[in-house]
Amino acid sequence: MRLRLWRRASRLHAMDGFQKVLLLLMIVLSVFMLLPIVYIFNHAFKPYHELFVYPPTFFVKEPVLQNWNELVAVTARSTVPMVRYLFNSVFISGLAVLLVTAASALCAYPLAKHRFPGYKLVFAAIILTLMFAPEVVQIPRYLVVSQLGIMNTYFGHLLPLMAMPIGVFLLKQFMDQIPNALLEAARIDGANEFTVFLRIVIPVCKPAVATIAILAFQSSWGNTESSALFMMDEEMKSFAFYLSTLTNNLANNVAMQGAAAVAALILFVPNLIVFVILQGKVIATMAHSGIK
Amino acid sequence: MSSKATPLLPRSTVEMTKLDPADVEMTGLAANSAAAGLARATNSAVVGPSTATRLEAPEAKPKKQKRRLARLLREMWAHRISYLFITPFLLCFVAFIAIPVLAAVALSFTYFNAIESPRFIGWQNFQYLISQDLLFLKHALPNTIKFALIVGPGGYVAAFLLAWLIVQLPARLRKWFALAMYTPSLTIGIAMSIVWLPMLSGDRIGYLNSILLRIGFIDVPKLWVTDPSLLMNAMIVVTLWSSMGVGFLAMLAGLLNVPQDYYEAARIDGLKSRLQEIWYITIPSMKPQMLFGAVMAIVTTFKTGAIGVELSGQNPTPEYAGHLIINHIDDFGFIRFEMGYAAAISVFLLLLMYVSNKLSWGLFGSKEDE
DSSP, X not given: OHHHHHHHHHHHHHSOHXXXXXXXHHHHHHHHHHHHHHHHHHHHTOOHHHHTOSSOOSSOSSOOSHXXXXXXXXXXXXXXXXXXXXXXXXXXXXXXXXXXXXXXXXXXXXXXXXXXXXXXXXHHHHHHXXXXXXXXXXXXXXXXXXXXXXXXXXXXXXXXXXXXXXXHHHHHHHHTTSOHHHHHHHHHTTOOHHXXXXXXXXXXXXXXXXXXXXXXXXXXXXXXXHHHHHOOSGGGSOHHHHHHHXXXXXXXXXXXXXXXXXXXXXXXXXXXXXXXXXXXXXXXXXHHHTTO | OXXXXXXXXXXXXXXXXXXXXXXXXXXXXXXXXXXXXXXXXXXXXXXXXXXXXXXXOGGGHHHHHHHHHHHHHHHHHHTHHHHHHHXXXXXXXXXXXXXXXXXHHHHTTEEOOXXXXXXXXXXXXXXXXXXXXXXXXXXXXXXXHHHHHHHHHHHHHHHHHHHHHHHHSOHHHXXXXXXXXXXXXXXXXXXXXXXXXXXXXSSTTSHHHHHHHHTTSOXXXXXXXXXXXXXXXXXXXXXXXXXXXXXXXXXXXXXXXSOHHHHHHHHHTTXXXXXXXXXXXXXXXXXXXHHHHHHHHHHHHHHOOHHHHHHHOOSSOGGGTTOOHHHHHHIIIIISOOHHHHHHHHHHHHHHHHHHHHHHHHHHHGGGGO
């Protein structure tokens, strides 16, 4: 134990003065950034008398599950069981991650490595839409979805998500760096384009694929737009949407703050977990990609 | 890096000689180091096919065109696998991005209330928007501009600075600080307002009020999210807090990718301070990521809208203090069902985004030739 402490201390000495000051500054900043999040964790487990005490406390003293029970009690009154919303969200997010990454990678590969007629046009269109937010054109999107007849279906959740220009863009940029010789070698060995894509391009692009998976998960897990606009039936809506209806009126209403904190946790934690799992890979590989 | 791109060089050189402005921008953004290398290579060799084709005799044209079409078709057929690959994405792209944008443009010239079919009314929507819509002119537009001017460049500079500071730390610590900075951007949607509401709540139980009261900075609790004069500030702080997203990660990766020997070479050449290093080495060598970060900052800034409603809990926000263009679109589109007018506002917003992007392209694209 002492040895470990000593080693850590010596590591600290290895940094120069600038780095020490910087470390301190960054720790303060990180605390500020994470404060609201640590706080929401605590808030979710506070009993009533701690929620509204003055002066307000930051950390929970006697953690209870009362807020969780409250949330369950509220959801028990709704017509559709909470499990259904949860199932919808998990199902949609899982499929969305698969489909978005697949579609993006499939599109990015020819853009990066095949010079087919029109590839510049396609890529220019993708760059252009990178600058636009689809949220801005919600109304025509609604019209398209209703015309396609995919209102009230899982396609209505999934297909709009698949049009994620940033996914194609990032993957294409990453694939540009794959040496053509590598692909040529595989082709000479008799691999067709699909095998090349699956066996060489995807494994080499793992970090980029992981990044797209993160983005796809984030955009689908917290997505309330498709539920609000494209889904009429209550049992087709997502968990995020359900929670937002629960907490909509909470803004000026302190009564359900605890339950709201629980809801926020449920929405936030999967995002964090997915990111932490995949982030190590992403940043580590990104650091190495500079040496190649 | 550029050596890997050399197999592509001959062909791309030919294509890049026909540079029109759109292509220049495209390569500007596309420029990871490989593309940037290509662009530089071509700048020195702009001669060639485009001038050659112009010199052709006019009477040979139809025949030539037919032959060219045939060749194009043949080439397209040879690349049928490529088209197969891009089809799934392209279909969704066309259906949910291209068509909606075009439809918005078309609808913006109509009166459309979602019940009757759209009626063409020319420029009237736009005329009303920029001359008579007081809510828009007095609240939505100035609010959006103020919000965007602070959150956009502010968040952007902050993202770069934070990424730079993180890179200065020893390698094994970087990951954790990157995580700490990125985490807030995960609190999307409703989670964000729930996280911040108790902090900014207007009574003395609100954390900010409680702290400020205790240190004697204020005498009475402030209504951070319901007072019209304070709401905008609250929105800006919360948005900045959560703005270290994809752009930040891209800049971090870009910084990590700057080769160390650049710095060493620069030191030998007499660069002294770290500031000089940033200005002369870091930023020029990570321009592609800087531009990407800028585009992301602009898009996220302009599409933010719900935050004011969520924080204040009122729609519209008190005295329209947090009324942004996006709220204005929702207001007309989903509450008043004036879809044509809402489409006109969204076209205006798209134009605003486009112009801002152009501006950032000017910033990071112009130095490309130096």
